[in-house]
Each structure stands twice: as structure tokens, then as C-alpha cells.
Amino acid sequence: MRTKKKNYTSTDQLITKITAWIAGVIVVGLMIWGAISLLDLYKYEETNDAQVEEYINPITSRVTGYIRTIKYEENQDVKKGDTLLIIDNSEYKLGQQEAEAALLNAQAQIKVMESNELTTAKAASVMKSQIASAKAKLLKQQQDYDRYSKLFKVESATLQQLENSKAALDVADAEYRSALNSYETSASKVNDIRSQRDVYLAEIKRREALLNRNKLDVGYTVITAPYDGKMGRRTIQEGQLIQAGQTLAFIVDQEAGKWVIANFKETQIASMKLNGHAVIETDAFPGEEFQGTIVSLSPATGARFSLLPPDNSTGNFVKVVQRIPVKIKLDDSKKLTDKLKAGMNAIVVIAKNQ
Structure with missing residues (x-):
């Protein structure tokens, strides 16, 4: 039986070569990416379970009465001592x-x-x-x-x-x-x-x-801003009756600065130390890095501070890797960090054994 000889055209040979080169480049790229990833895993600890935090405090009334005048708007910047609202006195x-x-x-x-x-x-x-x-x-x-x-x-x-x-x-x-x-x-x-x-x-x-x-x-019928900050959502109206102790608004404390709470797995914190350096990147500003310093590690896992902490002695035990909150103070200037808002998601990278 005679075998039929296959004939390849020059075009087929060119396509084969290009495909082989592309596959080779992809393999080399994957190898380089894998090597870099392994190196990063060896040198850095990273988590995407992190959020930007600020002090958000309630503005409450110390007396009962009808609101006469409201002197702020939603999302307004205020200075310490600025009048926020006046109650009929x-x-x-x-x-x-x-x-x-x-x-x-x-x-x-x-x-x-x-x-x-x-x-x-x-x-x-x-x-x-x-x-x-x-x-x-x-x-x-x-x-x-x-x-x-x-x-x-x-x-x-x-x-x-x-x-x-x-x-x-x-x-x-x-x-x-x-x-x-x-x-x-x-x-x-x-x-x-x-x-x-x-x-x-x-x-x-x-x-x-x-x-x-x-x-x-x-x-007390004149309520003022306790510090420099930014007002939150306004939910009150003039003429409204308010009670002593009632929360009237929320203010973001801009004097206390901003920080990031990064929830690292318990297997990641062994090499973390106070004053260690951290790099933060937010989802809102991809590619822009912010510098930070570790100021504290939580004394317990986040689950222990929950309203109903888990009780493993009940017999229904499934081992779950716990997370430890790590507080990271932003080192960048206030002008640079003004764009960050409380609650923003962030990615935190911390070098090992620094």
C-alpha cells in the first residue's frame, strides 16, 4: 500500500512557525509570571480584605426642643466651632x-x-x-x-x-x-x-x-462642630422636635487622620512587627500606591469581637482560617490622602522579616 505524501505550502509552514513562537512566548511569560508570583509570595504578605477607616462620630442633642435653624448641608466641610444647628431656646x-x-x-x-x-x-x-x-x-x-x-x-x-x-x-x-x-x-x-x-x-x-x-x-441649644471635619447625610428638618440624646447627624473627624484596617490570615502575621512598612493600593485609584506604618495588631481575631463569637466546643467544628485585624497608619500627606474615603476597599502588601 502506498502512503500518500503530505505537501505543506509555505503559508502553512509560516503559520506553524508563528503559532510555535506565540506558544513559546506564552509559556515563557507564564513561567516568568509564576516565578515573580512565587517570589512575591516568599517576600511579601498580601490581603485584599482591607478598608480605609476614619473616625465617624455622631452629633447628638443634649436638650429637647424644636429645631429653629440648620446651618449645614450634606457633605459640607466644617471647622471646629462652626454652628451646625440652633434649637428653639x-x-x-x-x-x-x-x-x-x-x-x-x-x-x-x-x-x-x-x-x-x-x-x-x-x-x-x-x-x-x-x-x-x-x-x-x-x-x-x-x-x-x-x-x-x-x-x-x-x-x-x-x-x-x-x-x-x-x-x-x-x-x-x-x-x-x-x-x-x-x-x-x-x-x-x-x-x-x-x-x-x-x-x-x-x-x-x-x-x-x-x-x-x-x-x-x-x-446647649446651639450645637457646634467639635472639630474640623465633613458632615454626612442630613436627615433632620427645621421645626422638627428632637429629644435629648438623639443623634442628629454624623461628622467625619479630619483632625484624627486616616488609617487602614487590613484583615490578614492568622498564617500571615508571624513576621509582622510594629512600625513595619506597608504599601496600600485602593480599588478607587488603581496603580496609585500609598505608604503606611503598622501601629498595632489586634489582641484577638475578628470573630472573637463579633456579637456572637463562635463556640467550637459544641461539636460542630469546621476549621476555618481566622483573620487578625492589623491597623496601618497612612504616612502620606493629608493633601494626598484627602481623596481616600472611609470604607473604601484596599489591597495591602507588607514585606516579610522587615
């Missing part, structure tokens, strides 16, 4: 005025008390001078009685004169004792009034505290 102003009036009343009462103390002290001083007068009168009457007693014994004075002297002596003694009692009563009243001074002073302090509290409430 009519009721709190009335409370402040009432507290001011109560404080004035307490201060007036202590002035009245001081006036009463002065008047009573003067009365006690008058009573004290009357004691000296009554004592002198009693001494004179005692001397007269003693003289008439001696005269009566030698029959130089009558019994009536002696009795009159005795009666005058008793009256003088009664007046002296009355003056003493009156002085003691006045002095006691002075001490009573002075003891009330601490009560009035305590009442003044209480009224001052109430006034300061009302002033705070009036101040």
Missing part, C-alpha cells in the same frame, strides 16, 4: 430668668438677715448699757437699805422708812435681773441670726448652681 431662656430672679431673692434675703443682725446687735448693746445703769441703781438702793437698817436699830429711822427702802431695793433688784434677761435674750437672737447665715449662703450657692445649669441648657 424660649423655654430655656424663661428658666434662666426664673433662676436669676430666685438668686436675687436669696441674695436679698441675706441682706435682710444682715440688717436684722445689726439691729439686734445694737439692741443688745443698749440692753448691756441698761444693765450697768440697773446695777448702779441696785447698789445705791442696797446702800440706802443698809443705812436705814442701822438707823432703825438705834431708833433714828422709822419702820416705814425702812420698809420703803426695802421695797426700793427689791424694785432695783428686779430691774437689774430684767436687764440681764433682756440682754441675754438679745444676744441669743444675734447668735440665732448669725447661725442662719450659713443657711442663706448655702441657698445662694444652690441658686447659683441652678442658674449655671439653666445657662448650660441655653448654651
